[in-house]
Amino acid sequence: MLLERINQVNDIKKLDKSEWEPLAQEIRDFLIEKISVTGGHLASNLGVVELTMAMHLAFDFPQDQVVWDVGHQSYTHKLLTGRKAGFDELRKYGGMSGFPKRKESDCDCFDTGHSSTSISAGIGLVKARELTGGSQSVISVIGDGSMTGGMAFEALNNASQLKSNFIIVLNDNQMSIAENVGGLSQYLNGMRSAEGYNNFKEGLQSTLEKIPVYGDGIVRQLKKTKSGLKQLVIPGMFFEDMGITYLGPVDGHNIDQLIRTFKEAKRVRHAVLIHVCTKKGKGYEPAERHPSRFHGAEPFVIETGLPKSRRAKANYTDIFSTVMRKLGDRDEKVVAITAAMPDGTGLKRFKNMFPERFFDVGIAEQHAVTFAAGLAAGGMKPVVAVYSSFLQRAYDQVLHDVCIQNLHVVFAIDRAGLVGSDGETHQGIFDLSYLSSIPNMTIMAPKNKWELSDMLKFAVNYEGPAALRYPRGEAYDGLQEFRAPIEYGKSEMLYEEADIALLAVGSMVKTAEQVRNILKDTGYNCTLVNARFVKPLDEQMVEEMAKQHRILVTLEENVRSGGFGDHVLEYVNDRKLDMTVLNIALPDEYVEHGNVALLYKEVGLDAETIAKQIITAYIGQM
Ligand SMILES: Cc1ncc(C[n+]2csc(CCOP(=O)(O)OP(=O)(O)O)c2C)c(N)n1
Numbered sequence: 225m226l227l228e229r230i231n232q233v234n235d236i237k238k239l240d241k242s243e244w245e246p247l248a249q250e251i252r253d254f255l256i257e258k259i260s261v262t263g264g265h266l267a268s269n270l271g272v273v274e275l276t277m278a279m280h281l282a283f284d285f286p287q288d289q290v291v292w293d294v295g296h297q298s299y300t301h302k303l304l305t306g307r308k309a310g311f312d313e314l315r316k317y318g319g320m321s322g323f324p325k326r327k328e329s330d331c332d333c334f335d336t337g338h339s340s341t342s343i344s345a346g347i348g349l350v351k352a353r354e355l356t357g358g359s360q361s362v363i364s365v366i367g368d369g370s371m372t373g374g375m376a377f378e379a380l381n382n383a384s385q386l387k388s389n390f391i392i393v394l395n396d397n398q399m400s401i402a403e404n405v406g407g408l409s410q411y412l413n414g415m416r417s418a419e420g421y422n423n424f425k426e427g428l429q430s431t432l433e434k435i436p437v438y439g440d441g442i443v444r445q446l447k448k449t450k451s452g453l454k455q456l457v458i459p460g461m462f463f464e465d466m467g468i469t470y471l472g473p474v475d476g477h478n479i480d481q482l483i484r485t486f487k488e489a490k491r492v493r494h495a496v497l498i499h500v501c502t503k504k505g506k507g508y509e510p511a512e513r514h515p516s517r518f519h520g521a522e523p524f525v526i527e528t529g530l531p532k533s534r535r536a537k538a539n540y541t542d543i544f545s546t547v548m549r550k551l552g553d554r555d556e557k558v559v560a561i562t563a564a565m566p567d568g569t570g571l572k573r574f575k576n577m578f579p580e581r582f583f584d585v586g587i588a589e590q591h592a593v594t595f596a597a598g599l600a601a602g603g604m605k606p607v608v609a610v611y612s613s614f615l616q617r618a619y620d621q622v623l624h625d626v627c628i629q630n631l632h633v634v635f636a637i638d639r640a641g642l643v644g645s646d647g648e649t650h651q652g653i654f655d656l657s658y659l660s661s662i663p664n665m666t667i668m669a670p671k672n673k674w675e676l677s678d679m680l681k682f683a684v685n686y687e688g689p690a691a692l693r694y695p696r697g698e699a700y701d702g703l704q705e706f707r708a709p710i711e712y713g714k715s716e717m718l719y720e721e722a723d724i725a726l727l728a729v730g731s732m733v734k735t736a737e738q739v740r741n742i743l744k745d746t747g748y749n750c751t752l753v754n755a756r757f758v759k760p761l762d763e764q765m766v767e768e769m770a771k772q773h774r775i776l777v778t779l780e781e782n783v784r785s786g787g788f789g790d791h792v793l794e795y796v797n798d799r800k801l802d803m804t805v806l807n808i809a810l811p812d813e814y815v816e817h818g819n820v821a822l823l824y825k826e827v828g829l830d831a832e833t834i835a836k837q838i839i840t841a842y843i844g845q846m
């Protein structure tokens with residue numbers, strides 16, 4: 225086992241060249257075996273095994289610095305930097321993260337999780353190197369999908385001004401999570417076909433040489449120009465024209481070729497981009513065949529590639545998907561937008577049924593939102609389906625382009641709340657705070673699967689910006705008996721008693737039901753209200769509750785700061801209502817990766833902890 229000899233950074237350099245290929249195979253086997261148990265980002269990692277090995281052979285970590293874009297493909301890097309044992313606890317609470325983490329290793333120089341940040345961070349490291357007189361290499365590794373994000377373009381624009389070495393590795397596997405889309409992807413496809421390019425170049429050269437008297441001279445002259453014939457035959461030469469040297473395309477599974485190219489790249493005295501072509505899922509047939517399915521895989525059976533457990537119940541994404549299809553059918557004005565996540569957001573079925581009304585804009589949340597604003601201004605009814613943590617990117621677009629103009633854009637915010645294994649970069653725990661500060665915005669959260677359906681229909685028929693947020697995972701199918709029509713700004717009374725009132729948002733209604741049962745078993749009366757609307761606040765309901773309750777408990781799966789509870793508290797204080805408010809929410813902290821049920825306990829959002837807190841607060845009122 226070669227992997228037994230890889231225990232710390234740079235151990236790979238002690239191997240004989242003949243051992244590189246067998247090591248690549250062992251790394252693949254290791255990743256497949258471990259991820260089949262823990263789950264994780266398999267396909268992207270299988271694609272960059274040789275690329276990562278070549279980097280570790282050509283550079284010296286931790287002196288040299290690599291920034292992994294998104295970071296979901298950093299597993300081989302982790303393996304080669306002394307973290308082999310961490311794979312048994314990959315993405316588990318207290319275990320190794322699925323993303324690069326500075327606190328985990330000095331070989332991780334920058335934390336990532338959201339896409340398209342690596343070139344900006346890399347430029348920052350380069351400038352810091354220049355200012356401190358360092359000599360290390362700085363490398364940013366970015367995928368073709370992540371390269372479609374606006375930040376990457378902003379950074380390229382800036383990188384072209386660098387006067388010292390900066391290496392950008394563009395890992396082109398023709399895939400985002402789904403197939404990569406758009407003009408850049410087409411452009412890269414053109415460059416990727418190296419054979420076609422080389423044939424064309426040779427064909428062009430021999431045609432030119434045939435021109436009597438002048439032909440040879442033209443060819444000589446062209447070869448002298450900065451990028452020679454390439455400049456002539458590749459339209460635009462986007463990177464070179466910007467002042468960034470382009471090297472490639474390079475076979476990303478050929479370690480020799482990669483090392484040679486890295487050596488060449490190190491000599492460049494400004495920014496250089498190496499275009500590396502890889503196969504997503506390489507070496508594991510199910511992942512090669514279904515790279516999207518194995519992008520972020522649940523535990524699976526290695527022999528078949530099938531998930532180890534089948535979901536018994538529909539999740540919120542499934543419900544959203546079904547209702548969107550119906551809405552698309554009923555109303556030709558309904559259009560759907562995703563930023564490179566047709567599968568994750570559940571828009572794939574809408575795409576298949578209404579391809580002309582479906583838009584995958586690439587990993588470009590900011591553009592997605594302003595594009596939706598344009599659609600709304602043009603009379604359409606756009607639904608932007610997006611994960612809560614990724615919408616953070618588009619705060620200004622929501623405010624400036626949608627809400628100031630009061631445009632009718634619907635935000636279907638999936639993965640709102642704790643998402644689990646992806647950890648702090650992906651927890652959707654800020655949206656209630658960042659959205660509720662924006663005038664004109666309406667915010668809803670469903671208590672169960674039927675309410676998601678009702679709220680989506682309501683939002684699509686409402687005039688103005690409307691957001692609905694729902695969590696990752698299984699849709700709650702309890703409380704079916706409560707299905708009053710959605711009324712703008714109105715909450716829903718579920719159980720009316722006295723003394724203690726629970727006012728819960730979305731996913732926390734289910735928890736509040738459990739809390740209420742615990743409290744009742746302990747001998748306390750307890751009202752339960754489903755908030756439904758986070759904005760506007762149902763002030764009338766709050767006033768009513770102040771009449772019969774000593775304590776009002778707000779419950780939300782969002783940070784406390786700026787969240788629903790904060791607004792309720794503000795109202796109660798402003799009106800001097802005679803009632804104590806207890807805000808149950810997430811603390812002002814980032815929540816790390818781990819199983820969601822466990823995380824709830826850690827942050828005090830589980831029913832038992834909440835019930836104890838309420839009893840303590842209530843007794844304090846006696
Ligand atoms: C801002 C943001 N939006 C969406 C995502 C979700 N996401 C994670 S990886 C990925 C695709 C990345 O494609 P690429 O960079 O080509 O890497 P590959 O998986 O193909 O190696 C997407 C859309 C994200 N991490 N960050």
Ligand SMILES: CC(=O)[C@@H](O)[C@H](O)COP(=O)(O)O
Pocket residue numbers: 294296337401519520568639643646696
């Ligand atoms: C790395 C990344 O951002 C995505 O792959 C994310 O992990 C997907 O999360 P879901 O599994 O919740 O769709």
Ligand SMILES: [Mg+2]
Pocket residue numbers: 367368369370395396397398399400404
């Ligand atoms: Mg890709």
